[in-house]
Amino acid sequence: MENRFHMEFSAVSENESFARLCISAFLLPCDPTVNDMTDIKTAVSEAVTNAIIHGYEGVENGIVTLDARLEKNILHIKVSDTGKGIANIEEARKPLFTTGSDRERSGMGFTVMEAFTDKMAVESEVGKGTTVTMQKRLKCYG
Amino acid sequence: MKLKSRKKYNTLLVTLSGDIDHHSAQEISEGIARDFRHSHCKNIIINFSDVSFMDSSGIGMLIGRYKETEIFGGRLAAVSISRELMKIFKVSGLYKIINCYDNENLALEAFRGE
Ligand SMILES: Nc1ncnc2c1ncn2[C@@H]1O[C@H](COP(=O)(O)OP(=O)(O)OP(=O)(O)O)[C@@H](O)[C@H]1O
Ligand SMILES: [Mg+2]
Numbered sequence: 001m002e003n004r005f006h007m008e009f010s011a012v013s014e015n016e017s018f019a020r021l022c023i024s025a026f027l028l029p030c031d032p033t034v035n036d037m038t039d040i041k042t043a044v045s046e047a048v049t050n051a052i053i054h055g056y057e058g059v060e061n062g063i064v065t066l067d068a069r070l071e072k073n074i075l076h077i078k079v080s081d082t083g084k085g086i087a088n089i090e091e092a093r094k095p096l097f098t099t100g101s102d103r104e105r106s107g108m109g110f111t112v113m114e115a116f117t118d119k120m121a122v123e124s125e126v127g128k129g130t131t132v133t134m135q136k137r138l139k140c141y142g
Numbered sequence: 143m144k145l146k147s148r149k150k151y152n153t154l155l156v157t158l159s160g161d162i163d164h165h166s167a168q169e170i171s172e173g174i175a176r177d178f179r180h181s182h183c184k185n186i187i188i189n190f191s192d193v194s195f196m197d198s199s200g201i202g203m204l205i206g207r208y209k210e211t212e213i214f215g216g217r218l219a220a221v222s223i224s225r226e227l228m229k230i231f232k233v234s235g236l237y238k239i240i241n242c243y244d245n246e247n248l249a250l251e252a253f254r255g256e
Contacts, residue, residue, distance in 0.1 A: 013165035017165065020161075020195070034226060038195075042197050042230065045163055045195075045197040046197055046198060049164045049197065049198075049199065104167070104168075104205070104206045106202040106205055108201050109197075111234070112233055112234065116229075
């Protein structure tokens with residue numbers, strides 16, 4: 001069994017909870033554990049928030065894309081923006097690295113995504129945008 | 143997201159409810175900072191029992207409050223953290239910086255014992 005969804009939404013902070021709600025509703029039929037649900041909601045929230053605050057920093061009308069695909073009990077997630085991009089991905093992924101320390105950012109978003117999923121990859125090009133893909137095996141379907 | 147606060151001894155007791163994300167974090171930060179200033183307290187205890195979600199925006203918010211209590215030689219504690227929320231406290235190393243207790247009374251006792 002395979003199931004998927006694709007959505008695009010405005011890069012505004014109101015849509016962070018909207019994105020979490022959508023991924024939760026998508027997973028509900030496979031009856032995931034509370035832990036898995038929390039992990040996925042948190043990881044999606046991190047990626048979507050980064051697209052909104054970093055990707056589209058100083059830009060209006062940005063669009064964030066969220067794709068999810070459930071293949072049996074493996075969940076694939078993709079969060080993309082067409083914003084400013086990341087010059088040094090390796091550095092950005094390091095714990096505590098942030099370009100937003102003036103706004104109470106802790107630089108832990110990528111670390112959280114990594115810890116809350118099984119696999120996380122970042123693709124980015126300066127001036128073109130960023131795509132974060134994540135994978136997680138869920139404890140549903142036995 | 144809702145924020146309520148009251149004073150006990152020299153500690154500000156803050157109760158948060160709802161989701162802590164980037165959308166709500168700034169309002170929470172400003173709300174706690176304002177109540178803390180007006181209260182002339184030294185310490186802050188934040189009660190998480192009604193918090194349904196928290197991502198790294200909450201980590202930044204808590205470190206910000208930690209720094210503010212430090213200025214007054216005070217302390218910050220987080221209490222009633224659910225199992226789901228504890229994971230982000232552990233992964234981020236927050237629980238090493240901020241004292242976590244099961245409930246408000248235990249945190250108050252720890253503050254008074256100093
Ligand atoms: N979509 C993106 N577009 C551009 N830059 C990004 C994007 N995502 C992350 N970054 C860069 O990578 C850095 C690290 O991201 P990370 O999520 O780990 O921390 P943060 O967002 O700065 O803080 P936190 O997530 O703890 O609030 C960011 O400060 C930013 O410079
Ligand atoms: Mg982030």
